[in-house]
Amino acid sequence: MDIKYYGHSAFQITTQEGLKILIDPFISGNEKCLTPVELINPDVILITHGHSDHFGDAMEIANNSSALIIGTHEIANFIQKQGLEAIGMNIGGTVSINDLVNISMVDAKHTSSLDFTENAEVGGSAIGYIITLENGKKIYFAGDTGLFGDMKTVIGDIYKPDIALLPIGDRFTMGPEDAAIAAKWLNVRIVIPMHYNTFDAIAQDPELFADMVSEKAAGTYTVILDPGETYSEE
Ligand code: NI
Numbered sequence: 001m002d003i004k005y006y007g008h009s010a011f012q013i014t015t016q017e018g019l020k021i022l023i024d025p026f027i028s029g030n031e032k033c034l035t036p037v038e039l040i041n042p043d044v045i046l047i048t049h050g051h052s053d054h055f056g057d058a059m060e061i062a063n064n065s066s067a068l069i070i071g072t073h074e075i076a077n078f079i080q081k082q083g084l085e086a087i088g089m090n091i092g093g094t095v096s097i098n099d100l101v102n103i104s105m106v107d108a109k110h111t112s113s114l115d116f117t118e119n120a121e122v123g124g125s126a127i128g129y130i131i132t133l134e135n136g137k138k139i140y141f142a143g144d145t146g147l148f149g150d151m152k153t154v155i156g157d158i159y160k161p162d163i164a165l166l167p168i169g170d171r172f173t174m175g176p177e178d179a180a181i182a183a184k185w186l187n188v189r190i191v192i193p194m195h196y197n198t199f200d201a202i203a204q205d206p207e208l209f210a211d212m213v214s215e216k217a218a219g220t221y222t223v224i225l226d227p228g229e230t231y232s233e234e
């Protein structure tokens with residue numbers, strides 16, 4: 001399994017069976033992203049909320065690749081109205097892709113307007129995802145969120161993720177200290193920081209976050225990726 005970082009909160013997970021899952025594809029608008037949109041060719045695109053730094057190039061990529069978009073009911077409705085294929089779901093629900101990979105929607109504490117549309121249409125709630133791979137491993141993608149108790153009692157205790165992708169930028173999401181507490185509550189083996197250093201308002205030193213994680217969450221290892229880098233494991 002590979003987790004490729006495109007910068008900000010954009011990742012592509014390639015599963016053992018080769019399914020390519022792109023998440024929050026903010027690509028062309030991110031000058032830190034080194035990959036041209038045309039080279040991204042996923043099977044599935046997951047969107048956590050309507051903000052343009054997450055919705056990003058989802059529609060263009062879906063158009064080029066025929067990828068299926070997954071989002072909240074409201075985001076899926078918006079995409080279907082533009083003539084593209086989308087599956088809507090909501091918090092607590094699970095959708096199976098090819099009967100091999102499961103996508104579950106979980107809570108996040110954030111907002112979700114489609115801020116790039118003329119009337120800033122409402123995209124439902126902001127959410128996170130649990131991706132359960134063919135081998136049973138679980139990846140928690142938090143999206144944009146503050147720290148909240150269900151990270152411990154629902155996501156940590158019930159879903160039991162192996163890997164967590166957490167925002168650390170502060171201002172619009174939790175900062176490094178709260179994200180280190182989240183890593184502890186989630187009790188994950190690996191944490192990958194995201195949503196930082198894209199622009200000045202979310203400047204953070206990921207090495208300091210890694211120090212906080214080793215202090216607060218013994219047993220959790222921090223993997224810091226630069227845009228373009230990939231983390232791989234079995
Ligand atoms: Ni946001």
Ligand code: MN
Nearest residue numbers: 051053144172
């Ligand atoms: Mn954001």
